[in-house]
Amino acid sequence: SYVLTQPPSVSVAPGQTARITCGGNNIGSKSVHWYQQKPGQAPVLVVYDDSDRPSGIPERFSGSNSGNTATLTISRVEAGDEADYYCQVWDSSSDHYVFGTGTKVTVL
Amino acid sequence: EVQLVQSGAEVKKPGESLKISCKGSGYSFTSYWIGWVRQMPGKGLEWMGIIYPGDSDTRYSPSFQGQVTISADKSISTAYLQWSSLKASDTAMYYCVRLVGAGNYFDYWGQGTLVTVSS
Numbered sequence: 001s002y003v004l005t006q007p008p009s010v011s012v013a014p015g016q017t018a019r020i021t022c023g024g025n026n027i028g029s030k031s032v033h034w035y036q037q038k039p040g041q042a043p044v045l046v047v048y049d050d051s052d053r054p055s056g057i058p059e060r061f062s063g064s065n066s067g068n069t070a071t072l073t074i075s076r077v078e079a080g081d082e083a084d085y086y087c088q089v090w091d092s093s094s095d096h097y098v099f100g101t102g103t104k105v106t107v108l
Numbered sequence: 109e110v111q112l113v114q115s116g117a118e119v120k121k122p123g124e125s126l127k128i129s130c131k132g133s134g135y136s137f138t139s140y141w142i143g144w145v146r147q148m149p150g151k152g153l154e155w156m157g158i159i160y161p162g163d164s165d166t167r168y169s170p171s172f173q174g175q176v177t178i179s180a181d182k183s184i185s186t187a188y189l190q191w192s193s194l195k196a197s198d199t200a201m202y203y204c205v206r207l208v209g210a211g212n213y214f215d216y217w218g219q220g221t222l223v224t225v226s227s
Contacts, residue, residue: 001170031211031212035153037153042203042218042219043153043217044217048208048211048213049211049213084152086152088213090213095167097143097155097158097169098155099145099152100152101152102152
């Protein structure tokens with residue numbers, strides 16, 4: 001089965017840039033989606049199709065995808081961005097949906 | 109406004125059965141796949157399966173095939189997740205999600221249903 005690997009944690013100072021990676025075999029050939037989950041809340045879609053943002057999501061959230069790594073970038077990090085972030089793809093070979101292992105973003 | 113509203117928290121004993129629900133509103137319920145996602149305490153997200161309420165076509169993750177049953181009643185715009193015999197390891201938060209088929213991502217999430225299985 002297809003595996004998506006994320007770093008367990010990323011720490012960033014307010015105003016700086018956080019980059020969260022999502023590694024998978026030839027992930028650049030797939031569409032990658034990202035979800036933000038704050039403590040005690042349901043996840044929220046923040047980026048879809050590698051780099052598109054749903055309405056209401058700040059431009060500070062952006063995504064890229066190439067080779068074996070997809071990246072979610074949060075610019076000008078704010079305290080409110082502290083959350084767990086998950087990547088997700090659809091594996092066409094199995095027709096299954098796969099989530100990454102999750103990354104906890106801590107704002108220092 | 110699109111909404112997925114789930115049934116309330118449940119506390120059950122091992123071996124008991126359970127059916128939790130997810131009611132969709134604000135969109136054509138029969139036109140979108142509905143999925144279920146598990147989150148065990150302190151852990152990540154796991155896709156369990158999906159159903160197309162229009163014709164009840166259902167797909168399961170291999171990890172959950174045979175362990176749960178996903179169903180839907182399109183007449184009341186409600187999807188279900190059920191267990192015939194709960195185990196302590198089924199203790200988790202369960203989210204229903206709406207799937208955007210063209211892009212294969214989940215654009216709306218229910219608020220979650222906490223299931224606790226304990227003797």
